[in-house]
Amino acid sequence: MATRRQQSARDDPRRDLAGAAWAHEREAELTRLRRRRRRDQRFRAYAVGAVFLASAFLLFFLSDLVMKGWPALQQAEILTEVRFEPDILDDIGVAFPEPVRDLVSRAAKRSIAQEAEIAEIRVPVQLDAAAKAPRTAVQPLSITQADMPPWERDFEPTTIPRKQLLTLVGERGLDQIRTRLIESPATPEGATSASGSVAMWLVGSPKLQRFMRGQGRLPESLHETAALLERAGQVRMGFDHAAFGPDGKTLRRWVLADADVDQYLKGYDYMRPGNYAKPDRAPISRETAERIERLHAAGRIELRFNDEFFLRGDSKIPEAAGMRAAIIGSVYVVGLVFLVVLPLGVLTSIYLEEYAPDNLLTQTIEVNINNLAAIPSILFGVLGLAAFINFFGMPRSSVMVGTAVLVLMTLPVVIIASRAALRAVPDSIRYAGYAMGASRWQVVQHHVLPLSISGIMTGSIIGIAQAMGETAPLLIVGLVSFVPEGPTTPLDPTTVMPAQIFSWWSMSLRAFQERAALAILVLLLVLFTLNGLAVLIRARSERKW
Amino acid sequence: MQDINPTLLVLVTAALAMALGRLAYHFTLRRTDAITASGEELRSTPDYYGWYVLVWMFVPVLVLSLAAAALELADVVRVPGRWIAVAWVVLPLALMLPALGLVRARLNARVLVERVIYAILLAAALVSIFTTVGILLSVLFESIRFFGHPAVTVTNFLFGTDWSPGGAFLASAGRGAEQGTGASFGAVPLFAGTFMITGIAMLVAVPVGVLSAIYLSEYSAGAVRKLGKPLIEVLAGIPTVVYGFFAAITVAPLIVRAAAALGLDASYQNALAPGLIMGVMIIPFMSSLCDDVMSAVPQTLRRASYAMGATSRETIMQIVLPAAFPGIVSAFLLAVSVAIGETMIVVMAAGLTANLTANPLETMTTVTVHIVDNLTGDQAYDNPQTLSAFGLGLTLLIMTLLLNVASAIVIRRYRMRYAAD
Numbered sequence: 001m002a003t004r005r006q007q008s009a010r011d012d013p014r015r016d017l018a019g020a021a022w023a024h025e026r027e028a029e030l031t032r033l034r035r036r037r038r039r040d041q042r043f044r045a046y047a048v049g050a051v052f053l054a055s056a057f058l059l060f061f062l063s064d065l066v067m068k069g070w071p072a073l074q075q076a077e078i079l080t081e082v083r084f085e086p087d088i089l090d091d092i093g094v095a096f097p098e099p100v101r102d103l104v105s106r107a108a109k110r111s112i113a114q115e116a117e118i119a120e121i122r123v124p125v126q127l128d129a130a131a132k133a134p135r136t137a138v139q140p141l142s143i144t145q146a147d148m149p150p151w152e153r154d155f156e157p158t159t160i161p162r163k164q165l166l167t168l169v170g171e172r173g174l175d176q177i178r179t180r181l182i183e184s185p186a187t188p189e190g191a192t193s194a195s196g197s198v199a200m201w202l203v204g205s206p207k208l209q210r211f212m213r214g215q216g217r218l219p220e221s222l223h224e225t226a227a228l229l230e231r232a233g234q235v236r237m238g239f240d241h242a243a244f245g246p247d248g249k250t251l252r253r254w255v256l257a258d259a260d261v262d263q264y265l266k267g268y269d270y271m272r273p274g275n276y277a278k279p280d281r282a283p284i285s286r287e288t289a290e291r292i293e294r295l296h297a298a299g300r301i302e303l304r305f306n307d308e309f310f311l312r313g314d315s316k317i318p319e320a321a322g323m324r325a326a327i328i329g330s331v332y333v334v335g336l337v338f339l340v341v342l343p344l345g346v347l348t349s350i351y352l353e354e355y356a357p358d359n360l361l362t363q364t365i366e367v368n369i370n371n372l373a374a375i376p377s378i379l380f381g382v383l384g385l386a387a388f389i390n391f392f393g394m395p396r397s398s399v400m401v402g403t404a405v406l407v408l409m410t411l412p413v414v415i416i417a418s419r420a421a422l423r424a425v426p427d428s429i430r431y432a433g434y435a436m437g438a439s440r441w442q443v444v445q446h447h448v449l450p451l452s453i454s455g456i457m458t459g460s461i462i463g464i465a466q467a468m469g470e471t472a473p474l475l476i477v478g479l480v481s482f483v484p485e486g487p488t489t490p491l492d493p494t495t496v497m498p499a500q501i502f503s504w505w506s507m508s509l510r511a512f513q514e515r516a517a518l519a520i521l522v523l524l525l526v527l528f529t530l531n532g533l534a535v536l537i538r539a540r541s542e543r544k545w
Numbered sequence: 546m547q548d549i550n551p552t553l554l555v556l557v558t559a560a561l562a563m564a565l566g567r568l569a570y571h572f573t574l575r576r577t578d579a580i581t582a583s584g585e586e587l588r589s590t591p592d593y594y595g596w597y598v599l600v601w602m603f604v605p606v607l608v609l610s611l612a613a614a615a616l617e618l619a620d621v622v623r624v625p626g627r628w629i630a631v632a633w634v635v636l637p638l639a640l641m642l643p644a645l646g647l648v649r650a651r652l653n654a655r656v657l658v659e660r661v662i663y664a665i666l667l668a669a670a671l672v673s674i675f676t677t678v679g680i681l682l683s684v685l686f687e688s689i690r691f692f693g694h695p696a697v698t699v700t701n702f703l704f705g706t707d708w709s710p711g712g713a714f715l716a717s718a719g720r721g722a723e724q725g726t727g728a729s730f731g732a733v734p735l736f737a738g739t740f741m742i743t744g745i746a747m748l749v750a751v752p753v754g755v756l757s758a759i760y761l762s763e764y765s766a767g768a769v770r771k772l773g774k775p776l777i778e779v780l781a782g783i784p785t786v787v788y789g790f791f792a793a794i795t796v797a798p799l800i801v802r803a804a805a806a807l808g809l810d811a812s813y814q815n816a817l818a819p820g821l822i823m824g825v826m827i828i829p830f831m832s833s834l835c836d837d838v839m840s841a842v843p844q845t846l847r848r849a850s851y852a853m854g855a856t857s858r859e860t861i862m863q864i865v866l867p868a869a870f871p872g873i874v875s876a877f878l879l880a881v882s883v884a885i886g887e888t889m890i891v892v893m894a895a896g897l898t899a900n901l902t903a904n905p906l907e908t909m910t911t912v913t914v915h916i917v918d919n920l921t922g923d924q925a926y927d928n929p930q931t932l933s934a935f936g937l938g939l940t941l942l943i944m945t946l947l948l949n950v951a952s953a954i955v956i957r958r959y960r961m962r963y964a965a966d
Contacts, residue, residue, distance in 0.1 A: 040856035047764055050756035051773050054832075057825055058780060064795050065787075347669035355666055365670050368677050374879070374949045375942065376886020378913055379680055382938045385920060386683030392618065408676050415673070441659050469784025472888035472913075476920050489552050498786045505790050505893060513794065520787050531782055535775075 065524075069517030075306035075319060076262035077254045078103060078295070084116050085248030086239040096255075099291060103301070105256040107320030112255070118240040119204040119212040121229065123165050124197040125177055134177035138165055139197050147232040164225050168235075170209075172242055173202030203242055204235070212237060256308070257301060259318045259511040260284050261292055265303055268510065309518065313484040314500065318511035323519050326500035328486030329399070329479075333496055334468050336403040337410060342460055344407070345414030352415075353422040354444050373412035380409045381473030389477060397478035397493040405473045410463040417459020421452040454541035461534040465527050471498040497523045551626060558630040562603070562637065569602060569641050570595040576648050585650035597654035600661050601644035602637040609636075684942060687926075687935035694929045696728045702936060705731020708899035710930040730933055732940070734899035738909035742820045742891060743884040745905060749824025750880060754831025755873065761832070762839045763861055774836075781829035789893030792822040797894060804906055811906035814896035820905065823890050827880050834879070838872030839865055871959035875952040882948035886941060888913040912937045 002010070080100050088095040092109045095116075124139040142159040177200070210216040211226045212235065218226060229235045239248070264284060284292075295301040313325030348369075356362040384405040388394045394401040425448050433443035474480065480499045487494040495503070497519060504516035577591040587594070609632060613624040648654075692699055707729040757777060761770050797818040804811035811817075842865050850860040866873070896908030897918060919934035926932065 036856055036859070040858040043858035043861075044760075044764060047756045047760035050753045051760050051777070053753055054757060054780060054825075054828055055773075055776050058776065061783075061791055064791065068794070344669050344672060347666050348673065351666035351670045355663060356670070365674060368673050371946065371949065372673060372677060374882060374945060375680065376883075376888070376913070376945060378886065378888045378916060379684065379938055379942055382916070382920070382935065383676075383680045383683050386687060386935075387679050391683075411673060411676070439655060439659060441662050465782065469782075469786070471784070471786040472892075472917070475888075475892075475917055478921075480921070489550060491551065498784055501786050501790065502889070502893070505793070516790060517794075520790060523784065524787065527782055527784070 065517055065520055068514065069521045071266050072309065072514040072518035073306055074266070074303040075308065076257040076265050077302060077304050078257050079252065079254050079300045079302070080104070081250050081252050082112060082255065083248065083250045084244040089113065089117055089239055100295070102288075103257055103261050103292065105258045105317065105319045107315060107317045108255040114213070116240060116244070117237045118242070119208045120201045120236055120238045121168050121173070121204045121208060122199050122201050122234045123169060125180070125200045126197045127181060134174040134181070135166060137177050137181065138162055138169065141165055141234065143228065143232050143234070147234070149231065152231065158228070160225055160229070164222065167222060168205055168208045168226060168229070169202050170205030173204065176200070176202050176242070201238065208235070254304065256319050259509065261301065262319055263510060264289060264292055265296065265301065309515065313486065314482060314495070314503070315484060318509050318515070321504070321512065321515055323497065323500055323522065325483055325486045326495050326497045326519070329483070329494035330468060330496040332487055333399055333402045333406065333494065334464055336399065336490070337406045337467055338460070338464050340403065340407045341410045341414050341463070345411055345460070346418050346456060349415050349418035349422055350444060353419055354440060354448070369412050369415050373416060377409055377470055378472040378476065380405050381476030383408070384473060384477040395491055395493070397481045397483070398491050399487050399494045400490040401477050402474055402479050402494065402496065403490070405477055406467045406470065409470065409473065410467045413463035413466065414460050417463065418456045421455025421459065422448060424455060425451045454537050458534045458538045461530055461537070465530040465534070468530070469498055469523065469527060471502055474499055475502070554626060554630050558633050561634045565634065565637055565641070566599055566603070569598050569645070572645060573598045573648055576645060580650050587650055588653040589655035593654040593658050594648050594652070596658045597652070598641070598644040598648065600658060601647070602640045604661070605640065606633050606636045680942070684935055684938045687932055688939040691929060691932035691936040694932065696929055697730045697936070702730050702732050704733060705729060706733045706901055707731045708734050710933055728929065730929070730936070732912070732937065734901040735910060735912045735915060735937070737901050738816065738895070738899070739885050739911040741905060741909065742816050742823060742895065742911060743881060745817060745820025746823035746827055746884045747877070747881065749821055750827035750831050751877065754828045755835050757828070758832045758835035758839060759861060762836045763857065763865070777829045777832050780825065783826075785826065785887060785889040786893070788822050788826050789890040792818045792890055792894035796822060800906070809906060812896070812908040814894065814908040816895060816905040816907070816909050819890045819894035822894065823884055823887055826887070826890065827884060830883060831876055831880050834876035835869070835873055838869040838876065841872070842868045871955050875956040878948050878952040878955065882945045886913065886945055888917060892917055912941055916941070
């Protein structure tokens with residue numbers, strides 16, 4: 001058994017060189033071989049290193065985002081007594097006991113105040129025996145100059161018909177009339193008019209509640225009436241005695257804590273300015289920190305699951321900011337985009353693959369599509385601004401203009417993917433169809449399309465996933481404005497998840513940064529699911545022709 | 546009358562129209578059945594007659610709706626949505642009986658229906674042309690207004706190094722006379738910033754992208770390739786706003802700290818952070834394109850090289866890469882085009898001040914950042930600062946298109962022709 005060295009020495013054509021020269025030559029040869037091998041191994045190491053580097057970055061990136069976003073899943077809340085009593089409507093702070101008063105979130109205070117008050121409307125009610133049912137007891141209300149504020153001169157006296165008044169008086173208001181009729185029909189409380197009717201403050205209907213809180217729109221005429229009544233002082237916000245009793249009630253609840261408390265409990269260094277909710281204000285004082293510690297030790301302050309994040313829309317108050325509106329907006333916009341781009345893209349690719357003659361128009365279309373795929377996304381936003389908003393007059397920040405811009409962006413992607421899917425169907429199938437006497441459209445409709453549908457769906461889902469993550473063009477058409485509520489019609493302003501992330505990132509408060517990171521995790525999860533769906537479809541319908 | 550929710554109106558009208566359509570289709574099929582039963586032979590398959598009737602019922606309403614939309618756009622007349630909704634139910638209903646009357650055995654319904662289908666397909670394909678035309682026109686129109694403004698000249702824009710549009714606002718507010726116009730739109734600092742950040746990105750993306758493509762196509766066996774390729778694809782699927790967040794919140798402070806450790810002074814909005822992250826974003830792009838190109842090199846060449854005793858590295862460096870080189874160059878040009886058009890990463894991680902410098906640790910800005918900055922917030926279309934965004938947009942469009950054309954030319958002219966071709 002010769003070694004490799006011996007064997008190659010035997011085969012070496014230079015072996016007829018004289019002794020030392022030949023050995024030297026061999027050595028040099030082997031050294032070169034060794035160097036080449038080492039170079040080869042080094043190169044392979046570099047190549048592996050490149051893939052490794054990319055994966056390492058991905059790992060680092062994801063873990064950093066998880067570390068930044070994870071804390072946002074928790075939100076500090078305070079277990080406290082809340083006094084629902086009439087005096088809290090003037091100063092909501094007194095609803096809370098002293099030790100926690102400055103620790104409670106402004107948002108929580110606002111919502112407690114809203115809960116404690118209710119819109120009331122003053123209507124004339126006929127309380128004598130003739131009025132059997134509460135509805136008939138309500139009389140038309142006449143408004144005169146005397147009722148109006150001094151700056152409204154030249155006011156035409158009007159009478160509000162009973163029907164309108166009844167839509168503004170809710171069920172609870174009618175119950176109040178019922179109770180009154182049962183109790184003491186003959187004892188008036190307010191002014192008695194000549195016809196024997198009494199002016200009663202009644203709880204307003206849900207429509208009136210929404211009007212007084214500025215939420216939602218009433219139909220035109222009702223809106224005018226309500227506004228008039230408000231100006232005439234016949235509508236007010238008062239304490240909700242009906243819900244909380246004549247003297248009010250004290251309830252024990254978990255309420256949202258202020259972002260400062262939340263961030264302190266999450267362990268950020270409260271002594272370092274800028275770490276906390278208000279970077280320009282002094283961080284919380286030592287006294288406050290100790291108070292928080294005591295309450296925490298007593299179990300009165302806890303970090304609980306942050307469900308507001310998924311239930312509420314955006315807010316200027318960090319602890320109450322959520323991404324509900326962004327999620328709804330994203331689903332709405334991307335859903336519409338999918339509905340529009342799929343038919344448009346598939347029809348275009350059918351035309352290009354099956355019907356288009358090889359002429360200048362077809363080449364122009366193809367060049368166009370390839371160019372569109374390569375145009376930076378921000379220019380689609382510029383198109384949206386100049387053409388859709390300025391020329392077509394679409395409302396800024398609306399679902400409609402966001403959809404239009406994203407449709408144009410996603411179209412080239414869907415077209416290119418669909419064309420590839422159509423091309424993958426072998427011609428033999430088409431020819432077989434033609435041979436049976438089918439027309440071109442029949443072949444497409446009954447043979448080519450069904451066979452390419454999975455490829456088309458895969459491409460579309462990937463395109464949709466891209467659209468879901470797009471921000472730049474939507475920035476330009478205004479979808480980054482502050483939109484706390486989700487959209488109901490395509491003309492409503494909306495925001496989308498990536499825009500919400502951008503908007504929260506741009507707020508310097510740390511609590512918002514946390515939420516931005518969590519929103520990123522939610523977005524990545526959604527995209528991961530979509531892409532996984534596309535991969536699944538592709539894998540399940542792998543065809544061998 | 547109360548305002549009707551437009552979504553509801555659309556849905557109800559669509560449902561009614563579709564129900565009407567199905568009804569008409571059904572009646573048509575009954576009629577064709579009757580015709581066949583009486584012994585006459587239909588000249589097309591029955592379903593075509595159904596669609597024939599539907600075409601006659603709905604195409605007129607469609608044309609009227611489009612005409613109404615066009616007229617409304619031109620501000621000639623405003624047609625209430627309600628009327629259009631009603632028309633979509635009433636007109637097809639009225640046309641249903643006459644259309645049914647047209648159904649005869651001698652009628653070759655397929656001809657008309659397929660012509661309509663062709664028209665629909667062509668219209669769909671033309672949408673893409675209208676999009677490009679739309680982009681071009683909208684950018685061009687406003688850019689002309691920008692370049693026509695007295696404070697702006699094309700030469701200063703392309704070659705001037707002073708980007709200070711601030712004075713323009715005062716000038717247009719009428720106070721220019723006292724302070725002098727002072728506005729200058731020399732965009733060279735913006736271009737420099739763009740190219741610097743793009744350059745850093747390419748320094749990261751090209752080696753890592755090409756090497757990983759080499760590994761995935763030449764070295765890796767089935768299992769590793771199956772894992773490695775999707776992993777790199779994941780990088781491609783991450784939205785740019787997420788990259789921007791990471792660059793601004795994590796990478797930039799890291800760089801500042803690293804620079805401080807080396808005794809250098811770095812801004813929190815340095816160019817290195819967005820550059821590096823943009824490079825990472827482009828890695829999958831480079832990798833997959835180079836992988837495709839290298840896989841296209843025939844195996845015969847590689848095998849010949851191995852047969853001559855070359856190592857893998859020698860084969861790759863001396864055979865495969867040179868053969869794939871035009872493709873790699875083309876991929877590079879496309880990647881550069883992606884990098885200069887990238888917006889979110891730079892908006893979040895780079896600065897706003899135009900700064901002409903060679904130091905990547907300083908803050909600088911790019912073309913895309915200023916496009917965004919000038920088109921969000923207050924927009925006064927007579928103010929040249931707002932219009933500058935369109936001028937920059939036009940420049941960006943031209944640069945991207947030139948890069949794409951160059952990429953296509955490189956691939957076409959220098960593509961290696963193999964013996965098998």
